[in-house]
Amino acid sequence: MLRVVVVDDEPLARRAIKRLLRAHPVDVVGEAETIAEAMALIEATHPDLLFLDIELNGGDGFDLIAALANPPKVVFVTAYAQHAVEAFAVDAVDYLLKPVAPERLAEALARVERDVAPRAEKAQDDTIELRTPNRSVLAKPADIVALKADGDFTRVLLSAQPPLMIWRTLTHFEQLLPTPPFVRLSRSLMINLDRLRRIDAPSRDDVRLTLEGISELVSIGRAAAARLREAMGSHRL
Numbered sequence: 001m002l003r004v005v006v007v008d009d010e011p012l013a014r015r016a017i018k019r020l021l022r023a024h025p026v027d028v029v030g031e032a033e034t035i036a037e038a039m040a041l042i043e044a045t046h047p048d049l050l051f052l053d054i055e056l057n058g059g060d061g062f063d064l065i066a067a068l069a070n071p072p073k074v075v076f077v078t079a080y081a082q083h084a085v086e087a088f089a090v091d092a093v094d095y096l097l098k099p100v101a102p103e104r105l106a107e108a109l110a111r112v113e114r115d116v117a118p119r120a121e122k123a124q125d126d127t128i129e130l131r132t133p134n135r136s137v138l139a140k141p142a143d144i145v146a147l148k149a150d151g152d153f154t155r156v157l158l159s160a161q162p163p164l165m166i167w168r169t170l171t172h173f174e175q176l177l178p179t180p181p182f183v184r185l186s187r188s189l190m191i192n193l194d195r196l197r198r199i200d201a202p203s204r205d206d207v208r209l210t211l212e213g214i215s216e217l218v219s220i221g222r223a224a225a226a227r228l229r230e231a232m233g234s235h236r237l
Helices: 011-021 035-045 061-069 081-089 102-125 168-175 223-229
Strands: 003-005 026-030 049-052 075-078 093-096 128-131 137-140 144-150 155-158 162-164 180-187 191-192 196-203 206-211 219-220
Touching: 003 011, 003 035, 003 102, 011 026, 035 061, 035 191, 049 061, 061 075, 075 102, 081 093, 081 102, 093 102, 128 162, 144 168, 168 180, 168 191, 180 223, 191 206, 191 219, 206 223, 219 223
Parallel strands: 003 026, 003 049, 049 075, 075 093
Antiparallel strands: 128 137, 144 155, 144 191, 155 162, 180 191, 196 206, 206 219
């Protein structure tokens, strides 16, 4: 059963969501109206899902997500449609407009269940599901060489296979894949350290990585190279 927290600065809005949730097999473990209250509640209850308003007293829902080291799944609930793109950029599962229709709430919960399922499968057999619009590919993390952000998509580079464009953010994969060996070097790049075979540095601002399983070189800058050094411990570029 999903453990749910409702965060909204309007008591009527919180009551409305909780009333709709009674029709579903979820456990509402708490509610909050400010960012500070929400952070304390999330730390205490470890929910699976937040129903989160965007406009909050003293900040907004994006501030709350940024402040959490490991945020749960998020469904935004708001009266404003203009934040939808930004919401999905932070890997929100869904974006509901007030007043929330019961059928849209049901769709959002179904999406959460589908999103959680691949993690359970991964824990059992060490595979993850990579879904494209046309097919699904089951892959072991060890076969993933690197991942590159591409707008709302992530380009997943698999060993000796064509890359896949997945409609998920890089943050989604950062939470899904084991660290180590996966390390995020920049906003747009994550690599599998077990696949790293060579590092060439023509200059401090141009570092090129050879990764086993793909033919293309992966170029990174100075900041990403520093993160790579840190991840590799005593390794020096």
